[in-house]
Amino acid sequence: MLPTLICQMVNFHDYLAERLIKHGGTVEMQGPWFSDMDSIITSDPANIRHIMSGNFRNYPKGPIMKEIFEPLGPNGIFAVDGESWVFQRKTLQLLIACRRYRLLMEKAAHDKLENGIFPVLDHLADNESKIVDLQDVFQRFTFDVICMTVLGYNPSSLNIDLQDVPLAKAFDDIDKGMFERHVVPETMWKLQRLLGLGAEKRLAVATERFDKFLYDFISSRREKIVRQQTRMDKEESVDLLTEIMDKNDGVLVLTEDKFLRDMVLNLLGAGRSTIASTLVWLFWSLTNNPHVESKILAELNSNPPTLEKIHHRLYNEEEVNCLTYLHAAIMETLRLYPPLPINHKWAMEADLLPSGHHVRPKTRVFFSAYAMARMEDVWGPDCNEFKPERWITEKGEIQLVPSHRFATFNGGPRSCLGKEVSLIQLKIVAAAILWRYKIWVVDGHPVSVAMSTMLNMKHGLRVWISHRST
Numbered sequence: 001m002l003p004t005l006i007c008q009m010v011n012f013h014d015y016l017a018e019r020l021i022k023h024g025g026t027v028e029m030q031g032p033w034f035s036d037m038d039s040i041i042t043s044d045p046a047n048i049r050h051i052m053s054g055n056f057r058n059y060p061k062g063p064i065m066k067e068i069f070e071p072l073g074p075n076g077i078f079a080v081d082g083e084s085w086v087f088q089r090k091t092l093q094l095l096i097a098c099r100r101y102r103l104l105m106e107k108a109a110h111d112k113l114e115n116g117i118f119p120v121l122d123h124l125a126d127n128e129s130k131i132v133d134l135q136d137v138f139q140r141f142t143f144d145v146i147c148m149t150v151l152g153y154n155p156s157s158l159n160i161d162l163q164d165v166p167l168a169k170a171f172d173d174i175d176k177g178m179f180e181r182h183v184v185p186e187t188m189w190k191l192q193r194l195l196g197l198g199a200e201k202r203l204a205v206a207t208e209r210f211d212k213f214l215y216d217f218i219s220s221r222r223e224k225i226v227r228q229q230t231r232m233d234k235e236e237s238v239d240l241l242t243e244i245m246d247k248n249d250g251v252l253v254l255t256e257d258k259f260l261r262d263m264v265l266n267l268l269g270a271g272r273s274t275i276a277s278t279l280v281w282l283f284w285s286l287t288n289n290p291h292v293e294s295k296i297l298a299e300l301n302s303n304p305p306t307l308e309k310i311h312h313r314l315y316n317e318e319e320v321n322c323l324t325y326l327h328a329a330i331m332e333t334l335r336l337y338p339p340l341p342i343n344h345k346w347a348m349e350a351d352l353l354p355s356g357h358h359v360r361p362k363t364r365v366f367f368s369a370y371a372m373a374r375m376e377d378v379w380g381p382d383c384n385e386f387k388p389e390r391w392i393t394e395k396g397e398i399q400l401v402p403s404h405r406f407a408t409f410n411g412g413p414r415s416c417l418g419k420e421v422s423l424i425q426l427k428i429v430a431a432a433i434l435w436r437y438k439i440w441v442v443d444g445h446p447v448s449v450a451m452s453t454m455l456n457m458k459h460g461l462r463v464w465i466s467h468r469s470t
């Protein structure tokens with residue numbers, strides 16, 4: 001548990017970063033003697049390397065994460081350790097870290113730009129007095145894209161009127177409920193769960209709604225696959241659920257609905273809010289750093305997109321791979337605003353961290369990528385500045401940084417499987433929007449961090465939009 005009072009402060013992550021910096025990168029917190037809730041929080045790169053890689057076996061997710069992530073599924077990759085994790089990691093690695101999935105994602109992103117983001121932003125730009133919450137737009141966009149690539153289903157949450165879609169709302173409520181479990185004492189949320197009260201009641205209702213949809217969906221997909229009877233055309237881009245269920249694949253014969261449900265829900269969780277969070281912090285950073293925006297625009301103008309879609313020209317994977325400065329700006333956003341600001345592990349046995357801190361068995365160990373980005377020892381005296389240049393070498397190439405200094409995608413055996421595909425999606429979307437629109441944050445709009453497992457903005461990001469005259 002992270003102390004609730006601290007979490008209710010304006011920005012818990014800044015508070016934590018300040019404390020960690022003051023204490024040389026590591027702080028210990030002791031829970032009551034009966035509670036097994038001793039914690040260590042660190043942003044020291046040597047400790048992070050030790051936890052993520054060096055002594056990886058001693059730091060599983062542990063029983064607490066399994067309980068907290070229970071609504072996403074006790075069998076999902078985010079909650080499990082051991083054999084089940086190894087199996088899922090191998091399976092998903094084959095499916096996600098390949099060109100076929102990247103092409104599928106590119107197709108979905110182009111579709112949602114053309115038929116989702118552009119109509120919405122055009123409508124706003126044509127009515128200059130209109131203000132929109134950009135975070136809401138990005139959340140809808142990424143929900144639709146991840147559903148299209150994982151399920152082959154478009155929930156159309158990004159519609160011109162920005163009407164709420166029950167499925168997306170249920171997904172948000174699940175995320176909120178899981179965050180409550182991080183910050184409310186375990187005994188309290190378990191009692192709420194037992195009595196069906198408060199946040200736990202909302203969580204149960206949201207999970208039931210999402211499950212109803214997913215189980216029906218899985219069952220009709222199974223019928224479809226059985227009806228087809230022939231091996232899927234593997235050259236064609238199919239969604240991940242179909243790939244996983246395709247019995248003719250020979251390797252991946254997964255039949256249990258519960259297992260499929262957990263796997264799918266974890267993937268939706270992994271790919272939705274992470275990308276939306278990065279986009280919103282990127283656009284906010286650009287409005288505060290117009291010189292960076294100008295440099296990105298200069299790069300886009302020297303490398304215009306060639307792909308002619310029905311109405312617009314859009315960048316594809318090969319083209320965005322040439323946009324070094326945009327890539328650097330996105331990396332800088334991910335450094336300063338990691339979508340998952342804190343990672344959570346659990347010590348099996350006693351250990352000694354490189355910083356000299358002793359870890360007792362059953363201690364909860366957190367590492368903060370957010371705090372590490374703000375440490376002068378790690379990133380230099382300008383660590384708090386938004387400076388894409390730090391990601392570019394003298395030769396003009398992207399600077400590689402080891403994962404224990406840049407832990408936004410985690411590192412070691414449990415590193416993020418979606419890193420490459422995410423960076424491509426982020427560049428395609430950011431380039432398309434910057435190419436067409438100018439965005440201003442509404443004067444006086446308060447920006448602070450929401451109470452959520454992701455680094456979301458508490459009040460969203462209210463902006464004006466206008467067409468860019470090119």
Ligand code: HEM
Pocket residue numbers: 077078089092096267270271272274275278338339340343344407408409410413414415416417418419421422
């Ligand atoms: C900006 C985007 C993203 C960021 C910053 C990010 C970050 C992370 C982090 C920090 C973890 C470790 C979580 C933990 O151990 O608790 C992780 C794991 C994972 N991510 Fe991502 N992620 C992103 C996008 C994606 C996408 C789009 C996908 C899939 C389509 C994905 C798939 C996964 C999977 C499957 C794991 C579990 C790996 C394992 O436990 O072995 N991620 N990601």
